[in-house]
Amino acid sequence: MLLAKDSPFDGPDNITAGPHGFALACTDGEDDQWLLGITDDGGTFPFALNPAGDDEFAGATFSPDGETLFVNIQGSPALTFAVFGPWHRRGR
Secondary structure, rough: OOOOOOOOOOOOOEEEOOOOOEEEEEOOOOOOOOEEEEEEEOEEEEEEEEOOOOOOOOEEEEEOOOOOEEEOOOOOOOEEEEEEEOOOOOOO
């Protein structure tokens, strides 16, 4: 996946496939830190922004049943969030 250098979604890493028709990537850029959605056709959409600082999202993963997304923010202190749906397949 290539993103424009001036995109707010620069430096994606920590990519996880979700059971709901899209993947998620944690950005690792110099500016805003995003949790980025990626569609089957390679499109992107903002899923979450860390408005509290420049600590990056990391380690996004879904629970085995697909109902809960766990994602961390690296920093001091480090934080882990549990995000609950409802989840829907994008484009439906």
